Amino acid sequence: MNDIVEKQKVVIKFAGDSGDGMQLVGNQFTYNTAHLGHDLATFPDFPAEIRAPQGTLAGVSGFQIHFGSVEIDTPGDVYDVLVVMNAAALKNNIKSTNSDTIIIADISGFDSKNLKLAGHLADDKPLDEIKEKVKVVYEIDITKLTSIALAESSIDAKDKDRCKNMFALGVVYWLYERDLDETIQYINEKFSKNSSLKDANILTLQKGFHFGETTEIFHNRFHVLKAKQQKGNYRGINGNEALGIALICAGAKSNLPLYFSTYPITPASDILHFLAKKEKEYHIKVFQAEDEISAISSAIGASFGGSLAVCSTSGPGMALKTEALGLAVSMELPLVVCNIQRAGPSTGMPTKTEQTDLLQAVYGRNGEAPLPVLAASSPSDCFYMTYEACRIAIEHMTPVILLSDLFLANGTEPWLYPKFEDLKPINNKKINSTQQEVFLPFSRDENLVRNWAIPGTKNLEHRIGGIEKQQDTGSVSYDGDNHQKMIQIRAEKVNKIAQFIPNQDVELGEKTGDIAIVGWGSTYGSIRTVTKELLNEDKSIAHIHIKYLHPFPSNLKELLSGYKKVLVAEINNGQLVKLIREQFLIDAIPFNQIKGQPIKVSDLKSEILKQLEEC
Amino acid sequence: MLDIEKNVLTSKDFESNQEIRWCPGCGDFAILKQLQNVLPTLGIPKENFVMVSGIGCSSRLPYYMNTYGMHTIHGRATAVATGLKLSRPDLSVWIITGDGDALSIGGNHLIHLLRRDIDVNILLFNNQIYGLTKGQFSPVSEQNKITKSSPNGTTDKPFNTLSLALGAGASFVARSLDREAKHLQEVLKSSHEYTGASFVEIYQNCHIFNDGAFDKYTDRKTRKNNVIFLEQNKPLIFGENNEFGIVLDGYKPKIVALDVNNSINNLFIHDKNDKLKAQILSNFSEFGLPEVFGVIYENSILKKLNTDFQSLENDTNAINLLISGNNSWRVL
Numbered sequence: 027m028n029d030i031v032e033k034q035k036v037v038i039k040f041a042g043d044s045g046d047g048m049q050l051v052g053n054q055f056t057y058n059t060a061h062l063g064h065d066l067a068t069f070p071d072f073p074a075e076i077r078a079p080q081g082t083l084a085g086v087s088g089f090q091i092h093f094g095s096v097e098i099d100t101p102g103d104v105y106d107v108l109v110v111m112n113a114a115a116l117k118n119n120i121k122s123t124n125s126d127t128i129i130i131a132d133i134s135g136f137d138s139k140n141l142k143l144a145g146h147l148a149d150d151k152p153l154d155e156i157k158e159k160v161k162v163v164y165e166i167d168i169t170k171l172t173s174i175a176l177a178e179s180s181i182d183a184k185d186k187d188r189c190k191n192m193f194a195l196g197v198v199y200w201l202y203e204r205d206l207d208e209t210i211q212y213i214n215e216k217f218s219k220n221s222s223l224k225d226a227n228i229l230t231l232q233k234g235f236h237f238g239e240t241t242e243i244f245h246n247r248f249h250v251l252k253a254k255q256q257k258g259n260y261r262g263i264n265g266n267e268a269l270g271i272a273l274i275c276a277g278a279k280s281n282l283p284l285y286f287s288t289y290p291i292t293p294a295s296d297i298l299h300f301l302a303k304k305e306k307e308y309h310i311k312v313f314q315a316e317d318e319i320s321a322i323s324s325a326i327g328a329s330f331g332g333s334l335a336v337c338s339t340s341g342p343g344m345a346l347k348t349e350a351l352g353l354a355v356s357m358e359l360p361l362v363v364c365n366i367q368r369a370g371p372s373t374g375m376p377t378k379t380e381q382t383d384l385l386q387a388v389y390g391r392n393g394e395a396p397l398p399v400l401a402a403s404s405p406s407d408c409f410y411m412t413y414e415a416c417r418i419a420i421e422h423m424t425p426v427i428l429l430s431d432l433f434l435a436n437g438t439e440p441w442l443y444p445k446f447e448d449l450k451p452i453n454n455k456k457i458n459s460t461q462q463e464v465f466l467p468f469s470r471d472e473n474l475v476r477n478w479a480i481p482g483t484k485n486l487e488h489r490i491g492g493i494e495k496q497q498d499t500g501s502v503s504y505d506g507d508n509h510q511k512m513i514q515i516r517a518e519k520v521n522k523i524a525q526f527i528p529n530q531d532v533e534l535g536e537k538t539g540d541i542a543i544v545g546w547g548s549t550y551g552s553i554r555t556v557t558k559e560l561l562n563e564d565k566s567i568a569h570i571h572i573k574y575l576h577p578f579p580s581n582l583k584e585l586l587s588g589y590k591k592v593l594v595a596e597i598n599n600g601q602l603v604k605l606i607r608e609q610f611l612i613d614a615i616p617f618n619q620i621k622g623q624p625i626k627v628s629d630l631k632s633e634i635l636k637q638l639e640e641c
Numbered sequence: 642m643l644d645i646e647k648n649v650l651t652s653k654d655f656e657s658n659q660e661i662r663w664c665p666g667c668g669d670f671a672i673l674k675q676l677q678n679v680l681p682t683l684g685i686p687k688e689n690f691v692m693v694s695g696i697g698c699s700s701r702l703p704y705y706m707n708t709y710g711m712h713t714i715h716g717r718a719t720a721v722a723t724g725l726k727l728s729r730p731d732l733s734v735w736i737i738t739g740d741g742d743a744l745s746i747g748g749n750h751l752i753h754l755l756r757r758d759i760d761v762n763i764l765l766f767n768n769q770i771y772g773l774t775k776g777q778f779s780p781v782s783e784q785n786k787i788t789k790s791s792p793n794g795t796t797d798k799p800f801n802t803l804s805l806a807l808g809a810g811a812s813f814v815a816r817s818l819d820r821e822a823k824h825l826q827e828v829l830k831s832s833h834e835y836t837g838a839s840f841v842e843i844y845q846n847c848h849i850f851n852d853g854a855f856d857k858y859t860d861r862k863t864r865k866n867n868v869i870f871l872e873q874n875k876p877l878i879f880g881e882n883n884e885f886g887i888v889l890d891g892y893k894p895k896i897v898a899l900d901v902n903n904s905i906n907n908l909f910i911h912d913k914n915d916k917l918k919a920q921i922l923s924n925f926s927e928f929g930l931p932e933v934f935g936v937i938y939e940n941s942i943l944k945k946l947n948t949d950f951q952s953l954e955n956d957t958n959a960i961n962l963l964i965s966g967n968n969s970w971r972v973l
Binding site: 057258259262308332379442464488 | 651657659686687689690691692703704706707708709710711712713714717720721722723724725726727728731732749750799812865933956959962963964966968970971972973
């Protein structure tokens, strides 16, 4: 009989070759975990290449899940369990293990060929070496056990080999006292058209589970209690899907048809895939354009025609969209551009995360072309901030940039989802007639917002363009005084949006104190975790997370002034810190980690402790 | 369509209050005039017309039309109009563009619009020069042309515009001239009547930077020998006294004198629905033959437009289902 060990939270990493099905296993484990009522966060990490050379370090695909009975904010820094299907997967993941990590290794993936592919010498013994660091290493011949389990199966040898991920999942399910039914149901559906594949996958999963039960190699099983979650209806959500759902909701709420145009780019393409699937059912128009420029240009056309027009892209595509963004600023049309950031510059690292496009979003256009910039802070927050981006675009007749990133796009968390009826109303600015003798397309309301007269509306025919416009009439004007006035109006219009966004809150901690850790976007989880730990250690610390980056919330300066120190933690070389220093003359301190991964909690913590010592 | 509208609208209704800023004598005036003459006759309410342009002299046209209009950015009118038409199939969308705008900086969007066969009318004002930037060669300027940016003559070969359009899969291709008012009107009408992307090249004189580029097609003394006006099911005839015709020698078009040996019955008969013939016609100038004007190609397959696009305001249940997904759970 194995001892049951109680755990508050657990980090598990499944790692193998890109072809080993690690993402599938990770997703199954995630759903199972969510349905059991644990809080969780995930981090899928895979190569840019579709089939990177098998067995190599470049080809390693991983899925990390952090779950527990307490609030989980990040995918975790150090693994409790690391499942590795080959030598490359172990080598890539050693840095996130410690002496308490349990390693489960498929020893078939450590033969001489795999050792060589992972950059080892023929007589290297990585599984022995790792034992100097890690106390528990289970060496199991998963490949061979799978093949034995499937001896009677009619599927071919290659397909049999591909079932080994199910064996690994079965073993981990056993370790964490899980039930197999849900995953069996999933396999039934996935392979409903191929009964031999279906049977093989189910059998292998069960064999893995029974292996845990019958062999006596495992010392312990682990028990994790349910998290204390708020009552209500939950689902698992990743950032890209949340974003897509929000767009459909915003269209419906504002009574506008949704026009979505994009050009395929990692890591934004899943938004296209999601909306394309929903196109017929939800009467949206999904347009895969010939390039990034066409995607945004066609969206501007659709916006002029009265649609909620939206584009999704990532850094390089964002660069191509800048001229058209300027046009949307000049025409004062609603438009939402979602930038799912990835590591740059140029092509950079397409499957690694980064927050390096903030200054581009705020400043990166020719001429004076201000527009609102918002950022989501978690996968489910992608829903709320996308909805907000649409609301601001529509109600203030302006293009809006929404920043997400790869980590949010692909990460999953449980979401206490809202009802459509409870979402904020969105009022569009369409008009059907005018009291004016001649319609003035650029006359404005008290918030400097112009009206939206769409083609097909009688007597409101008008022309707009990228040439400077005369105030009110919108006619071509090269007059210097008018130009200066228009620049001021466009800037003031965006600044006024600060009155229509929530005041900045403190996420954790007090409204004054020794140090405020300020973040934006996907650093939310890392900063929250550190702040919690330090609050428990009685430090005077607060976490402030900014979601409205331009304009800033009206109370932000006053709030930040209440701390002796302001530390800005970002996955870039110091961008939000520049905006804060520039706008508030606050001597904010940068903390920057730009490794294509979320900020490591331990690294951030030591920096904060250092800063606190000097307080 | 609304008969009342049809009777009421005149070309005056399509004139905006903006001062026209083209150079006096520009060919663009003539095209604007014909557009203002044709649109009121189409039976479409004025508010349903949208002019979309890019950048360049011709692209200023939307400002001078009292319709809805967008003056966008260089090369992107085709892309902007694509989004407008996809989202609003009810509108009559006209793209106003030039040879630099459509064929150089906007070449990619043009070919993809043609490939997708978006139901818009493209009016390409071709003056074979960059006018607004003051006299650089364009992608359709003839080889060896001396311009401000090619003091030693251009080395680039020009595009054959109509071949390019046909190659991109254009389903309606026509050509006209700024100085042929009636012909231009007819071509504009045909392009409007056609469902699908209508590509209309209009030779337009820039008398400041490229004066006389099309004189041989417009000059009274030379035009009859250099121009063939195409008519459906009619033979290709030209000359001062219609004394020449075109025959097809295999796929090669040749000039013949109409005499006892060459009767009118043996000539190349124009069939706008024949794509092979259209491809030959588009290459006439490369064979040293007269230039052809009129509807060169028109795909005869009838198309259905997609209108399955609407707002979802009242469909709360469907949206709640989308939000919850099909894998949700309840925490009690």
